[in-house]
Amino acid sequence: MSTDDQELTQYFLTKRLMNAHQGGKWEFPGGKVEKDESVAQALARELKEEVNIDVLTCLPLTTIKHIYVEKNGEDKNVCLDVFIVDNFIGEPSAQEGQEEGLVFS
Numbered sequence: 001m002s003t004d005d006q007e008l009t010q011y012f013l014t015k016r017l018m019n020a021h022q023g024g025k026w027e028f029p030g031g032k033v034e035k036d037e038s039v040a041q042a043l044a045r046e047l048k049e050e051v052n053i054d055v056l057t058c059l060p061l062t063t064i065k066h067i068y069v070e071k072n073g074e075d076k077n078v079c080l081d082v083f084i085v086d087n088f089i090g091e092p093s094a095q096e097g098q099e100e101g102l103v104f105s
């Protein structure tokens with residue numbers, strides 16, 4: 001999620017909870033697409049749940065496929081659909097006890 005502030009763009013990140021997959025790492029807020037849900041619906045639902053904003057518009061940025069090798073030796077395949085949320089209602093704030101931070105570029 002990003003907001004343009006004069007010349008700077010701010011990116012809102014949260015730290016994954018320690019008990020989650022890849023716990024303790026910084027992430028862009030989001031989560032898994034549920035059954036019978038589009039990617040855009042999942043994005044809006046997760047951003048409401050995790051950082052309490054209402055998505056108005058978003059733009060697809062890229063798709064990343066990655067394989068994590070787990071401690072038990074198994075592979076975990078993830079496919080990340082990355083969106084820029086350029087228009088939203090509310091002030092993002094972490095709702096699930098995650099640490100939060102802004103990155104400027």
Ligand SMILES: Nc1nc2c([nH]c(=O)n2[C@H]2C[C@H](O)[C@@H](COP(=O)(O)OP(=O)(O)OP(=O)(O)O)O2)c(=O)[nH]1
Nearest residue numbers: 020021022026027028029030031032033066078080
């Ligand atoms: N949200 C998010 N997930 C990421 C990023 N990078 C990355 O590798 N992932 C991985 C970690 C997880 O394996 C997966 C997202 O799943 P999640 O555990 O957040 O999904 P969820 O909130 O729906 O969780 P649950 O239903 O399993 O509790 O994508 C990122 O920047 N943001």
